[in-house]
Structure formats: structure tokens, C-alpha cells
Amino acid sequence: MSIFITAFIVGGLISVVGQLLFDVAKLTPAHTLCILVVTGSILDGIGWYEPLIDFAGAGATIPITSFGNSLTHGAMAEAEKHGFVGVLTGMFEVTSSGISAAILFGFIAAVIFKAKGKN
Amino acid sequence: MDDKKYATLEQEISPKPPLFQNIIRAFLTGGMICLVGQFIAVFYMTFFDFTERTASNPTVATMIFIAMLLTGFGQYRKIAQFGGAGAAVPITGFGNAVVSASIEHKSEGYVLGVGGNMFKLAGSVILFGVASAFAVALIKTILVKFGVVSW
Numbered sequence: 001m002s003i004f005i006t007a008f009i010v011g012g013l014i015s016v017v018g019q020l021l022f023d024v025a026k027l028t029p030a031h032t033l034c035i036l037v038v039t040g041s042i043l044d045g046i047g048w049y050e051p052l053i054d055f056a057g058a059g060a061t062i063p064i065t066s067f068g069n070s071l072t073h074g075a076m077a078e079a080e081k082h083g084f085v086g087v088l089t090g091m092f093e094v095t096s097s098g099i100s101a102a103i104l105f106g107f108i109a110a111v112i113f114k115a116k117g118k119n
Numbered sequence: 120m121d122d123k124k125y126a127t128l129e130q131e132i133s134p135k136p137p138l139f140q141n142i143i144r145a146f147l148t149g150g151m152i153c154l155v156g157q158f159i160a161v162f163y164m165t166f167f168d169f170t171e172r173t174a175s176n177p178t179v180a181t182m183i184f185i186a187m188l189l190t191g192f193g194q195y196r197k198i199a200q201f202g203g204a205g206a207a208v209p210i211t212g213f214g215n216a217v218v219s220a221s222i223e224h225k226s227e228g229y230v231l232g233v234g235g236n237m238f239k240l241a242g243s244v245i246l247f248g249v250a251s252a253f254a255v256a257l258i259k260t261i262l263v264k265f266g267v268v269s270w
Contacts, residue, residue, distance in 0.1 A: 007157040008150040011209065015149025016142050018204030023138050029207050030240065034247040036208060041248065045255035053172070058156035061175035062182060062209045063149070068248045070175075075256035080263075080270045087256045091249060094176075098210060101180035102217040102241065105187040110221040110233040113191035 003057045010052070010059030033064050040065030044072040070095035141203050148202025152209040156182055179210050186214030191222065216240040 014036070021032040040063075043049040049069040052060040060066060071091055078090020092099065159181050160174040169177065189195040195215045199206040206212055220239045224232035238245065262268045 004154060004157050008154045011153025011156075012146035012150030012205070015145045015202075015205040015208045018149075018208040019142050019145035022204050023141055029204075030243050032204065033207065033212075033244050037244055037248040038251040041251040041255050045259055053175070056153075057171070058160050058175070058178060059150075059153040061160075061178065062153045062156040062211075064208055064210060064213055064244065066175070066179075067210070067213070067244065068251060071248050071252035072255045075252050076259055076270070079256055079260045084257075084260055087253060087260060090256075091252055097176040097180045098183065098213070099245070101183040102214055103237065105183055105214065106217040106221040106237050107233065109187045109191050109218045110225045110229070113222050115222050115225060116193060 006056045007059035010056035011062055012059075014059075014063040014065060036063070036065050037068040040068030041072045042068075044069040044076075049073075067095060067098060070098075144201055145203050145205035145208075148198065148205025149208055150205075152182075152205070152211055155185075156209070182209070182211050183214035186211035187218045190215045190218040195219075213241055213244060 018032050018036060021027045021035060022029070027035070040049060043052075043065070049060065049066075050073075053066075053069075071094075074090045074093035074095060075087050076090070078086030078093060080086070082089070156178055160171075160178045163169045163174045163177050164171065167177070186195060189198065189211075195206070195211075199212075199215070206215075217237055217240075220236050220241075221233045224236040224239075226232060227236075259268070263270060
């Protein structure tokens with residue numbers, strides 16, 4: 001039960017960091033998301049992101065930081081097995097579903113929906 | 120009026136964003152989206168053969184599917200207007216960026232319009248994710264080779 005509460009709080013807090021980068025640092029959404037992705041990647045490099053996932057579940061896997069985390073995680077897991085080549089080959093090992101879902105559903109949406117103003 | 124004076128005047132006159140309100144809204148929206156994600160993850164763990172770690176993959180795909188429906192029916196824009204970063208930071212914001220770019224450029228054709236513009240907004244996230252993942256994993260591999268840290 002408590003995983004639902006921690007998911008809500010951690011997910012909310014990561015969003016607040018994004019909002020602060022919007023409002024206080026005056027960054028564009030694209031810059032903000034890039035910073036968060038890089039942060040997630042570095043946090044996984046020093047081994048702090050996996051404990052966060054254990055603690056908060058979807059609160060850590062749903063924010064965009066987890067995209068950087070899973071890219072790094074795949075790369076490091078392959079590098080552990082195959083050395084330097086693995087850094088390149090393992091990159092999309094873990095995070096394949098996010099990219100393939102975005103491409104597939106983006107295409108389906110373009111087929112079935114009509115543009116009406118800004119979506 | 121010189122440029123410097125104009126800049127300070129503009130800053131004084133332009134309305135300040137209600138920072139506290141924006142933060143509360145971002146917290147609630149981001150938290151709600153992650154809560155929905157947690158329910159979906161538990162669903163996959165209960166009814167399919169997924170563990171806590173592996174459940175995040177189908178969860179992310181499902182969240183992007185929901186973002187596609189909300190974007191297609193014009194509802195995600197309303198969530199984004201209310202939630203600010205709370206709607207942009209979760210993976211649904213990434214899905215929304217891809218789906219809305221696809222729909223918007225449909226009129227230019229499927230190859231040049233949809234295919235060429237799909238990652239117009241989300242591409243930078245993929246680029247910096249891959250670049251930083253490469254750098255971090257490379258540094259870690261080198262450190263392990265030299266015996267500074269272990270996997």
C-alpha cells in the first residue's frame with residue numbers, strides 16, 4: 001500500500017523540480033527535460049536510481065529521468081558482459097518499450113486522429 | 120530609453136508567474152500520473168508474469184497509449200495547462216510530444232510529414248539521453264577496468 005503513497009510523492013517531487021527549472025531558471029520545456037534525462041543517467045551511473053525505484057516504484061519509473069536511467073542501465077549491463085562494445089550495443093536493451101510504444105502509437109494516432117488546433 | 124532600462128521595466132511590469140501555485144499544481148499532476156502508473160504496474164504484476172523491476176516496461180507503454188488517446192481527443196493540452204511540468208516530466212509528456220507532432224504534420228503526408236516530424240520535440244530528449252548514457256557507461260567501464268569501482 002505504501003508504494004502508492006511514495007509513488008505519488010516522489011513522482012510529484014520530480015515534477016516540482018521540473019517546474020522550478022521552468023519558472024525559476026526560465027528554461028524551455030525541452031531544456032528542462034534534457035536536464036532531467038541527463039540527471040537520471042548520472043544517478044544510475046553512481047547507483048542511486050535503482051534504490052529509488054525500489055522505494056517509489058512508478059514514482060521513479062514514470063518520470064522522464066527513468067529514460068536516462070534505463071539507457072545507462074542497459075549500456076552498463078552489456079558493458080559488464082562484453083566490455084567496451086557493450087556500451088554501444090546495450091543502450092536500448094532495457095528502454096526499448098518506451099521508444100517503440102511512442103513510435104507505434106504516434107503513427108496510429110496520425111492515422112486515426114485529425115489535427116484540430118494544437119493537440 | 121536604453122536597453123538596460125527597458126529590460127528592468129519589462130521585468131517589473133510583466134506579471135509574475137504564481138510560483139507557489141504552479142509548484143503545487145505540478146506536484147499534484149505529476150504525483151497523480153505516477154499514481155496511475157503504479158496502479159498499472161501492480162495490474163501487470165498481479166495478472167501477468169512481471170516482477171517489480173520488469174513491470175516498468177509494459178507500464179511505460181501503457182502510459183504512452185493513454186497519452187495517445189488523451190492527446191488525440193485534445194484533453195492532454197488541458198492537463199498540461201493545469202499541471203505545467205507535472206504533465207511534461209512524466210513519460211506521458213514524452214508520448215504527448217511525439218503524438219501531437221505526428222497528428223499536426225499529418226497533412227504533409229505520412230513519409231515527409233509524420234515520419235519526418237515525429238521526433239521534432241522528443242528528439243532532443245533521446246539525443247541527450249543516449250549521449251549521457253554513453254558517457255556515463257563509458258566512464259564506469261573505464262573505472263571498473265582500472266579497478267577503481269566494481270559493477
